[in-house]
Amino acid sequence: MLLGISIISFCVIHLAPGSPVDSVTTLNPKVSFEAREKLIAQYGLDKPLAIQYLSWLRRLATFDFGVSYSDGQRVINKIVARVPITFLINILSLFFILLIAIPIGITSAVREGSFYDRSMTIFVFIGFAMPGFWLALMFMSFFGITLGWLPVQGIISLGFDRLSLLGKILDIGKHLILPVIVSSFGSLAAMSRYMRNNMLEVLHKDYIQTARAKGLSENSVIYKHALKNAILPIITILGLSVPGLIGGSVIVESIFGIPGMGRLFYESVMGRDYPVIMAVLVIGALLTLLGNLLADISYSLADPRIRYER
Amino acid sequence: MRDRYKLYLLYSVLSKNRIVVFGGVLIGVLTLLALFAPLVAPFDPLDISIKDALLAPSRTHIFGTDHLGRDLFSRIIFGARISLSIGFVAVGVSVLIGLVVGSVAGYYGRRVDTVLMRLVDIMLCFPSFFLILAVVAMLESSIINIMVVIGITSWMGVARLIRAEILSLKEREFILASRAVGASDFRIIVRHLMPNAIAPVLVSAVLGVAAAVLLESSLSFLGLGVQPPTPSWGNILMEGKASLGVCWWLMFFPGVFILMTVLGYNLLGEGLREYFNPRKRI
Numbered sequence: 091m092l093l094g095i096s097i098i099s100f101c102v103i104h105l106a107p108g109s110p111v112d113s114v115t116t117l118n119p120k121v122s123f124e125a126r127e128k129l130i131a132q133y134g135l136d137k138p139l140a141i142q143y144l145s146w147l148r149r150l151a152t153f154d155f156g157v158s159y160s161d162g163q164r165v166i167n168k169i170v171a172r173v174p175i176t177f178l179i180n181i182l183s184l185f186f187i188l189l190i191a192i193p194i195g196i197t198s199a200v201r202e203g204s205f206y207d208r209s210m211t212i213f214v215f216i217g218f219a220m221p222g223f224w225l226a227l228m229f230m231s232f233f234g235i236t237l238g239w240l241p242v243q244g245i246i247s248l249g250f251d252r253l254s255l256l257g258k259i260l261d262i263g264k265h266l267i268l269p270v271i272v273s274s275f276g277s278l279a280a281m282s283r284y285m286r287n288n289m290l291e292v293l294h295k296d297y298i299q300t301a302r303a304k305g306l307s308e309n310s311v312i313y314k315h316a317l318k319n320a321i322l323p324i325i326t327i328l329g330l331s332v333p334g335l336i337g338g339s340v341i342v343e344s345i346f347g348i349p350g351m352g353r354l355f356y357e358s359v360m361g362r363d364y365p366v367i368m369a370v371l372v373i374g375a376l377l378t379l380l381g382n383l384l385a386d387i388s389y390s391l392a393d394p395r396i397r398y399e400r
Numbered sequence: 401m402r403d404r405y406k407l408y409l410l411y412s413v414l415s416k417n418r419i420v421v422f423g424g425v426l427i428g429v430l431t432l433l434a435l436f437a438p439l440v441a442p443f444d445p446l447d448i449s450i451k452d453a454l455l456a457p458s459r460t461h462i463f464g465t466d467h468l469g470r471d472l473f474s475r476i477i478f479g480a481r482i483s484l485s486i487g488f489v490a491v492g493v494s495v496l497i498g499l500v501v502g503s504v505a506g507y508y509g510r511r512v513d514t515v516l517m518r519l520v521d522i523m524l525c526f527p528s529f530f531l532i533l534a535v536v537a538m539l540e541s542s543i544i545n546i547m548v549v550i551g552i553t554s555w556m557g558v559a560r561l562i563r564a565e566i567l568s569l570k571e572r573e574f575i576l577a578s579r580a581v582g583a584s585d586f587r588i589i590v591r592h593l594m595p596n597a598i599a600p601v602l603v604s605a606v607l608g609v610a611a612a613v614l615l616e617s618s619l620s621f622l623g624l625g626v627q628p629p630t631p632s633w634g635n636i637l638m639e640g641k642a643s644l645g646v647c648w649w650l651m652f653f654p655g656v657f658i659l660m661t662v663l664g665y666n667l668l669g670e671g672l673r674e675y676f677n678p679r680k681r682i
Contacts, residue, residue, distance in 0.1 A: 215419075219662035221614055223621050224655035227641065231651065337529030341618055356622065359533055367534055375525040 097143070158358070158366050165365045168354065169373065176343070176350035179266060180335045183274035184328065191278050192321065195285020199320075200312060202290060210282070217279025222338055226272045226345045233268065241265050243347040265346075273342045277331050284327055288320040295319075322393050329385025333378045410675070420674075423667025426660050434480035443471035445478040445631050457649050464649040466639060472649065476657055479631040483613055484661070486547050486632075490612040493551025495605050498558025503589045503597075505559070506566030517563070520556045528553050532615065536624050546625055550612050557604055565597035599676040603669055610665035617658050633658050 158165050198207040233240045241264060292298065293316055301315045302308075339352030347353075351370060358366035433440055442460075448468045457464040463472035505516040532553050539545045569575065570593065578588055613633075619625030620634025621641075628635050633654045640650030 211419075215663060215666060216659070219610065219614075219659050219666055221617055221655060221658045221662070223618055224637065224651070224658065227637070227651050228655070231648065333525070333527040334529075337527035340529055340533060341622070344622065355530060355533070359624075362538070371526065371530055371534060374527045374530050378525045378527065 158363055165369045168366065169351065169369055172349060172351045172354045175348060176336075176339050176352060179269055179273060179339065179342070179348070179350065180332075182266065182270045183277070183335060184331075186270055186274045187278045187281050188324075188328075191281035192285055192324070194282040196289055196312070196317065196320075198282075199286045199289030199293060207286075210286075214279040214283045217275055218283075220275060220279075222272055222276060223341045223345055225275055226268070226342060229268050229272065230345070240268055265348075269342050269346045269348060272345075273335060273338050276338075277334065281324070281327065281331075285320065285324060288323055289316060292316045292320045322389065325389045325392060326385050329381045332381030333374070336374050336377060419667055420671030423664045423671065426664030427668060430480060430657070430661055430664065431484065433477050434484050437477045437481055440477055443474040445470060445474040446629055463653045464647065466636070466650055467643060472636070472653060475631040475636055476633070476654055479633045479636055479654070480657065480661075482543065482626055482630060482632040483616055483634070483658075486543060486550070486616045486626075487609040487613040487661075489547040490550035490554070490616075491605050491608040493548055494555040494608060494612075495558050495601060497552060497555035499562055499594065499601070501555065502559035502562025503566055503593060506563035507570060507585065507589055507593065509567075513563075516559075520559055523553070523556050526553075529615075529618070532619070533622070533624060536619060543626055543630075546616060546619060550615050554608065554611065558601055558608075561600045561604060562594075562597050565600065566593050569593055569596055603673045603676065606665055606672060607669035610662040610669070613658065613661050613665070 157163065158168055194210055198204075198210045201207050293312075298311060298316055301311045306315075336352075339350060340356050341352070342348070343350045343352035344356050351373075354366065355370045357363075358370070442462075448470060450469050461471050461473065463476065465471055466475070501516050501520070505513045532549055535549045535553070536546060539549070566589075575588060575592060578592055583592075616625055616632065617634035617637070620632045621638045623635075623638060625634050626632035628639065636654040637651060640647070640654070643650055
């Protein structure tokens with residue numbers, strides 16, 4: 091699996107026309123032909139692809155992704171510097187999604203067909219169709235520029251260093267409000283729809299009727315008996331939504347000027363910085379695998395009916 | 401008789417789902433606008449006239465003009481042609497790949513199945529937007545490239561659907577029968593298995609158009625998709641970003657068109673899913 095991931099990312103990047111040497115040399119016409127050849131040899135681009143791949147893979151095993159073509163920094167350092175903020179935004183978004191989607195799903199399932207349910211359905215479809223970057227721009231121009239409530243660029247204000255610890259946290263928080271809302275919007279809609287359908291399915295099960303027949307209160311039926319069963323599949327969906335969130339961070343981070351992994355990726359794509367692109371691709375795929383694994387594990391922990399055979 | 405029943409079914413589904421009808425109408429209007437763009441558009445979408453730059457919406461320019469004085473409405477209508485055709489072709493590519501991979505994997509099973517499905521798993525691991533971005537940036541960002549790249553990074557769902565359908569179909573008697581009369585594998589797959597698996601594929605293709613339109617606009621917005629001056633909804637937005645907070649119409653209208661298109665296809669897709677759902681067909 092991992093091998094496949096690395097092969098695909100390597101092929102994708104290397105079979106494409108255009109070389110990083112071009113981006114160095116075209117900017118500077120004085121670079122001679124010999125210097126060009128030397129650069130190519132230095133990066134090992136003159137060797138056959140298979141050899142290049144193997145040497146890349148050998149270094150990969152020790153998390154050595156090589157050196158960035160653009161500024162000569164070690165790739166792993168560059169990425170490590172960018173990961174925390176992306177991680178923070180995605181964790182906050184996941185939290186936010188769960189916090190809102192689950193109650194919406196439950197309440198609209200319970201009141202199936204009501205005005206509330208139908209307006210939520212419309213909201214869900216619009217949320218689903220909303221282009222994230224457009225929403226970001228709309229929010230920026232409304233809350234950021236017209237109303238001036240929230241900052242629209244970066245994650246810290248000028249003079250961040252002078253703030254107290256609490257002030258620093260508040261400052262970052264303020265900068266994160268819009269990005270988090272934008273990155274969670276689409277999944278929020280999907281998740282609440284999903285929760286609603288699960289809940290509906292469970293509510294039609296026999297054991298719910300049994301619970302009602304026992305004379306339990308409606309609240310106890312819904313929140314104790316139905317909810318537990320309806321919420322389980324959500325775990326899997328959460329795991330599956332990880333690649334979407336990571337991919338979405340490219341857009342969110344480049345619009346809001348947040349120095350995270352997505353923006354790093356965008357910059358390196360623009361500069362044809364192979365080592366960085368490959369490292370981010372591989373790490374993104376690894377994070378996805380990790381997300382799926384975590385989802386599987388927590389699913390089996392949460393649902394005693396599912397235990398993997400030893 | 402059967403046709404009539406189908407019509408009735410369609411009618412009853414439609415009348416119960418006004419939302420779906422709304423989706424269909426949205427798509428219809430947008431498609432017509434795109435098809436007849438040269439007739440509908442009041443101005444040439446590429447016609448620059450600096451003295452008319454950044455005009456607010458008025459009677460002559462119903463959506464206003466951009467920073468080069470081009471009529472926004474005309475640009476959006478012509479952009480619809482680009483954006484919609486990218487959506488269609490990309491989905492065509494992905495359905496084609498998905499059909500081939502899925503049916504080969506499902507029909508031949510064993511090793512072939514394991515290898516192909518492993519490939520699907522691997523492809524699904526990549527945050528698809530990263531992958532697309534990387535490939536598009538490496539290649540020249542022409543319209544054809546974008547169509548193909550979106551297609552080859554989004555076929556996995558269709559492949560899985562087809563494989564599952566074929567797995568459940570291939571042990572049935574009618575397949576055994578056609579094998580007994582000596583039909584070739586190709587014929588069995590194309591003539592007997594695929595038609596039976598087409599419903600879920602149609603649904604996912606319709607939903608796929610929505611996804612592809614969204615992807616294209618995101619790419620163009622990042623400057624990696626359709627290159628100006630050719631208008632697409634994404635790059636109109638990109639160009640409008642410069643006047644964020646000043647000229648609201650430059651951001652607002654293209655976004656609304658993307659939203660409407662995606663909404664329309666999603667609604668239609670959901671409606672079709674309901675229509676094909678065997679459990680509701682009693």
